[in-house]
Amino acid sequence: MSVVSISSVNKVFGKAPNQTIALQDINLAIEPGEFISLIGPSGCGKSTLLRIIGDLISPSNGVVLVNGKPAPQARENREYGIVFQAPVLFDWRTVEKNVQLPLEIMGQTPSERAARANEMLELVELTGFQKHYPYQLSGGMQQRVSIARALSFNPPLLLMDEPFGALDEITRERLNAELLAIWARTQTTIVFVTHSIPEAVFLSTRVVVMSARPGRITEIIPIDLPQPRDMATRELPRFYALVTQVREALRGGESAKG
Amino acid sequence: MASPVEKTYSDRQKAPSDTTRVSWLERVRYYLPTALIFVAVLLLWEGLVRGLDIKQFILPAPSAILDAFMGSLAQMVNLGIYTGTEALGGFIIGCALGIGVSLATSRWTTARETLLPLAIAANSVPIIAFAPVMNNWFGVSNQFSKMAIVAVITFFPMMINMTRGLTLVDPSALELMRSYAVSEWKTLREVRIPNSLPYMFNAFKVCSTLALIGAVVGEFFGGTRDALGVYITQEAAQFRFQNSWAAIIIACILGIGFYLLIVALERLVIPWHASVRKTEE
Amino acid sequence: MTDSSLPGALVADAEHDVMDVLGADVAVPQPNRFSDGVKIVLRFVAVFALAMLVWELVKFIGGTPWRYTTAEGALFDFTWFPPFEFKIANDLNMPHLWDIFGALIQPAQRNGPPLVNVLAQAAVVTMAAALVGFIIGTAVGLLLGTIFAHSPLLERSLVPYVVASQTIPILAIAPMVVVWLKAGWWSVALLAAYLCFFPVTINTLRGLRSPDPRALELMKSYAATTWATLWKVRYPSALPYIFTALKIAATTSVVGAIIGELPSGIREGLGGAILNFNQYYAIVPQKLWATIIFTAIVGILFFISITLVERVMTRNMRKLES
Numbered sequence: 001m002s003v004v005s006i007s008s009v010n011k012v013f014g015k016a017p018n019q020t021i022a023l024q025d026i027n028l029a030i031e032p033g034e035f036i037s038l039i040g041p042s043g044c045g046k047s048t049l050l051r052i053i054g055d056l057i058s059p060s061n062g063v064v065l066v067n068g069k070p071a072p073q074a075r076e077n078r079e080y081g082i083v084f085q086a087p088v089l090f091d092w093r094t095v096e097k098n099v100q101l102p103l104e105i106m107g108q109t110p111s112e113r114a115a116r117a118n119e120m121l122e123l124v125e126l127t128g129f130q131k132h133y134p135y136q137l138s139g140g141m142q143q144r145v146s147i148a149r150a151l152s153f154n155p156p157l158l159l160m161d162e163p164f165g166a167l168d169e170i171t172r173e174r175l176n177a178e179l180l181a182i183w184a185r186t187q188t189t190i191v192f193v194t195h196s197i198p199e200a201v202f203l204s205t206r207v208v209v210m211s212a213r214p215g216r217i218t219e220i221i222p223i224d225l226p227q228p229r230d231m232a233t234r235e236l237p238r239f240y241a242l243v244t245q246v247r248e249a250l251r252g253g254e255s256a257k258g
Numbered sequence: 259m260a261s262p263v264e265k266t267y268s269d270r271q272k273a274p275s276d277t278t279r280v281s282w283l284e285r286v287r288y289y290l291p292t293a294l295i296f297v298a299v300l301l302l303w304e305g306l307v308r309g310l311d312i313k314q315f316i317l318p319a320p321s322a323i324l325d326a327f328m329g330s331l332a333q334m335v336n337l338g339i340y341t342g343t344e345a346l347g348g349f350i351i352g353c354a355l356g357i358g359v360s361l362a363t364s365r366w367t368t369a370r371e372t373l374l375p376l377a378i379a380a381n382s383v384p385i386i387a388f389a390p391v392m393n394n395w396f397g398v399s400n401q402f403s404k405m406a407i408v409a410v411i412t413f414f415p416m417m418i419n420m421t422r423g424l425t426l427v428d429p430s431a432l433e434l435m436r437s438y439a440v441s442e443w444k445t446l447r448e449v450r451i452p453n454s455l456p457y458m459f460n461a462f463k464v465c466s467t468l469a470l471i472g473a474v475v476g477e478f479f480g481g482t483r484d485a486l487g488v489y490i491t492q493e494a495a496q497f498r499f500q501n502s503w504a505a506i507i508i509a510c511i512l513g514i515g516f517y518l519l520i521v522a523l524e525r526l527v528i529p530w531h532a533s534v535r536k537t538e539e
Numbered sequence: 540m541t542d543s544s545l546p547g548a549l550v551a552d553a554e555h556d557v558m559d560v561l562g563a564d565v566a567v568p569q570p571n572r573f574s575d576g577v578k579i580v581l582r583f584v585a586v587f588a589l590a591m592l593v594w595e596l597v598k599f600i601g602g603t604p605w606r607y608t609t610a611e612g613a614l615f616d617f618t619w620f621p622p623f624e625f626k627i628a629n630d631l632n633m634p635h636l637w638d639i640f641g642a643l644i645q646p647a648q649r650n651g652p653p654l655v656n657v658l659a660q661a662a663v664v665t666m667a668a669a670l671v672g673f674i675i676g677t678a679v680g681l682l683l684g685t686i687f688a689h690s691p692l693l694e695r696s697l698v699p700y701v702v703a704s705q706t707i708p709i710l711a712i713a714p715m716v717v718v719w720l721k722a723g724w725w726s727v728a729l730l731a732a733y734l735c736f737f738p739v740t741i742n743t744l745r746g747l748r749s750p751d752p753r754a755l756e757l758m759k760s761y762a763a764t765t766w767a768t769l770w771k772v773r774y775p776s777a778l779p780y781i782f783t784a785l786k787i788a789a790t791t792s793v794v795g796a797i798i799g800e801l802p803s804g805i806r807e808g809l810g811g812a813i814l815n816f817n818q819y820y821a822i823v824p825q826k827l828w829a830t831i832i833f834t835a836i837v838g839i840l841f842f843i844s845i846t847l848v849e850r851v852m853t854r855n856m857r858k859l860e861s
């Protein structure tokens with residue numbers, strides 16, 4: 001059974017005379033353990049698609065199933081974690097309290113929460129920062145806290161909306177590698193929105209290329225780079241070939257539109 | 259791409275203001291509940307007063323207030339002009355002083371950084387307590403005594419806001435001016451003053467309310483019978499509430515008129531600012 | 540301050556979350572709150588000192604001639620004829636500071652207690668009314684702001700009136716309120732409350748709307764209840780807004796209490812004292828000035844208290860301030 005199955009989804013914003021078609025006829029199935037990147041120019045609706053999977057917004061029509069259930073029910077069951085471009089940490093909570101937030105809402109006991117939060121902070125290599133406040137951490141560390149928070153309740157699906165978009169290149173590459181390690185350890189399915197072609201190629205098992213106005217899927221490119229991937233992967237000729245392939249797919253989407 | 263959620267969330271409450279896109283009918287429908295509440299409250303008030311036979315000297319019915327208002331319209335207008343003059347005069351003096359002081363100090367960081375906390379502190383004092391002193395200084399029946407208290411009350415918010423507006427400037431805009439090697443005066447004119455305009459209008463809005471409160475309350479401490487505050491107190495003391503309420507209608511008209519005047523001025527002067535712009539994109 | 544406004548049944552949960560906000564167990568270095576508080580108090584002392592300095596300076600330049608001879612009981616001989624003569628700066632309009640402070644230790648009335656005692660008692664009466672008004676006003680404001688934040692229809696139909704009532708001189712209704720409520724202490728408190736609830740309502744509404752939209756999406760992704768979102772995200776984010784309003788309300792509540800006393804015939808408070816000593820201004824202006832100084836102190840006390848509570852409650856939110 002697919003973790004995410006999207007069929008004939010459309011999304012329209014606004015009312016009749018000046019409406020925008022954000023997504024048009026989207027079909028996509030995501031299998032367990034996959035790492036899917038959504039890539040495309042601004043306005044192609046990739047973030048909208050991510051939010052539709054998470055039932056943060058509803059599609060205008062079409063069906064979205066998460067783990068075989070309608071998206072709203074999957075959300076009620078807390079079957080996915082989400083990470084945004086900004087860390088969205090709460091300034092008034094310590095790092096560990098931030099990680100515990102979803103667990104608190106789900107009604108876990110304080111000791112369960114604390115144990116789980118420590119485990120997660122270890123996973124993202126932030127042990128020792130439990131009592132720090134967000135403003136005392138660097139941008140990359142804050143984003144790691146937000147990943148720990150998203151994973152804290154063990155969701156089978158992780159939605160990431162340009163999580164490393166605001167970070168510098170060096171931090172971004174390090175976090176890319178860390179994310180792959182976490183993905184391998186947790187066996188979570190990941191849907192990842194990005195602007196960066198190398199990032200998409202490096203991380204994904206499949207790259208979904210989208211075009212704008214209206215937002216459509218133009219191509220799905222399987223990434224056959226060997227696992228586990230590390231810094232050396234970025235030097236492989238195959239890596240370059242795939243980057244070129246994705247870039248051309250993006251261009252093709254543009255010219256088709258123009 | 260504007261986040262769709264931002265759109266649904268923050269724009270949910272925005273009144274349909276863009277006349278070119280939203281039909282007249284839609285605006286009426288949007289403001290209908292507001293208008294309905296107004297009518298309902300008036301009807302309920304009227305009904306309660308009549309139904310429970312509430313005495314005129316406890317709570318007059320809206321119809322009685324309207325009668326009193328229309329019956330002495332000329333007097334009401336005079337009351338409004340008298341107190342309105344005091345409020346406007348004091349407002350102009352206080353705001354001019356406030357703007358002047360912050361312009362004068364905006365260049366000198368030390369002067370600014372000493373004065374601002376002091377002004378904030380002074381603003382937390384119930385300045386209205388000085389009203390009787392002003393009456394004694396300038397004469398109870400002299401309109402200038404009310405203008406003086408209004409000026410003191412409006413000075414502080416004006417100065418605080420204006421100073422913030424002149425100083426909370428985008429540092430890169432200042433660096434840009436520096437790269438052009440322009441004079442301090444030019445920077446003030448090109449960057450600081452335009453930046454301060456939204457703050458200035460905010461202060462104007464706050465001060466317009468304070469000005470009327472200052473004038474009316476100053477009159478509570480004494481004045482001629484031409485003044486709203488005196489009239490309201492005296493009529494209430496003699497249980498002629500319908501007259502007091504009629505005078506309050508004038509006070510409301512003055513207050514809302516004053517406020518709307520500033521909003522209109524704001525749209526005229528800073529049409530580029532977000533608080534004024536009609537469309538979101 | 541905020542706890543007192545909560546419906547009883549919710550207090551336990553609320554306390555828990557307020558503790559969250561306070562960050563009960565903090566190990567990281569904290570900004571020194573003691574010196575912070577001292578700084579705020581010093582600022583007000585500076586305002587007073589500066590005002591007094593300017594005061595006597597003006598009198599030195601343009602006041603009534605200063606005549607102090609040991610024959611009249613002064614400790615030293617001193618005579619000074621100011622170069623100018625400002626009407627405003629004469630001894631009637633601006634009594635010397637030492638005369639004002641001197642009046643404080645003299646009996647307010649013949650054979651009565653000293654003025655300072657009388658004014659201190661009046662200050663307590665006014666402060667009590669202002670405080671009760673502040674609490675009621677804040678509670679109503681928080682409640683209304685919360686309701687408006689969750690009900691677009693109510694917001695649309697009622698908030699225009701809240702805004703409109705801010706633009707009108709609402710104190711004009713003071714004489715009516717006082718007559719309705721039988722000129723009691725409660726009418727004064729209620730008037731103070733009435734003045735307070737406007738800024739608190741508006742800023743609570745703004746504050747509850749202020750969280751990052753993504754923080755709200757995050758809560759939605761957890762399928763969190765409206766209640767949990769309110770306590771864990773919306774209220775903490777609204778704190779800076781709410782405190783801004785509370786500082787305004789602190790001063791307004793004192794203003795409301797004083798003005799409420801004017802038409803009520805209550806003579807025990809500072810408003811009554813102002814009216815009373817205003818009548819004798821031509822003979823003993825320093826008594827009115829002494830009353831005004833007390834009024835200023837009450838206003839400042841309220842303001843400082845709220846500022847200090849704010850410092851404590853939002854001390855982990857430095858990032859928001861910068």
